[in-house]
Amino acid sequence: MNRVRTGELPWTTLDELHRQMLDTLIDEFEIPSLSTAERDEFNRVWHRLTPWPDAVEGLTRLKRKFIIAPLSNGNVALLTNMAKHGGLPWVSSRQSS
Numbered sequence: 001m002n003r004v005r006t007g008e009l010p011w012t013t014l015d016e017l018h019r020q021m022l023d024t025l026i027d028e029f030e031i032p033s034l035s036t037a038e039r040d041e042f043n044r045v046w047h048r049l050t051p052w053p054d055a056v057e058g059l060t061r062l063k064r065k066f067i068i069a070p071l072s073n074g075n076v077a078l079l080t081n082m083a084k085h086g087g088l089p090w091v092s093s094r095q096s097s
Helices: 014-028 036-048 055-063 076-086
Strands: none
Touching: 014 036, 014 076, 036 076
8 A cells, every 4th residue: 555655556456456465475475376266266355354253233233323334445345345245234325314
């Protein structure tokens, strides 16, 4: 992220930054060759994170009285996929107060 902030890299999505770091680590640690599809699947693991055991219940309770939403440096697709995968109850744009 700092390379983007300092202008060393142009604006780059978080998924692309993760992929650059993954490719660097694979080369650095001489990990046996992975196909492009395998690297893509591994890189998207961030989209499939499992929430902490009490997170969904706690967020659901908070949502009964408050508007909840994610605040992250992740992109919209990442946050949406994490919410879908983990059952996180973010407020939808169609929900009324």
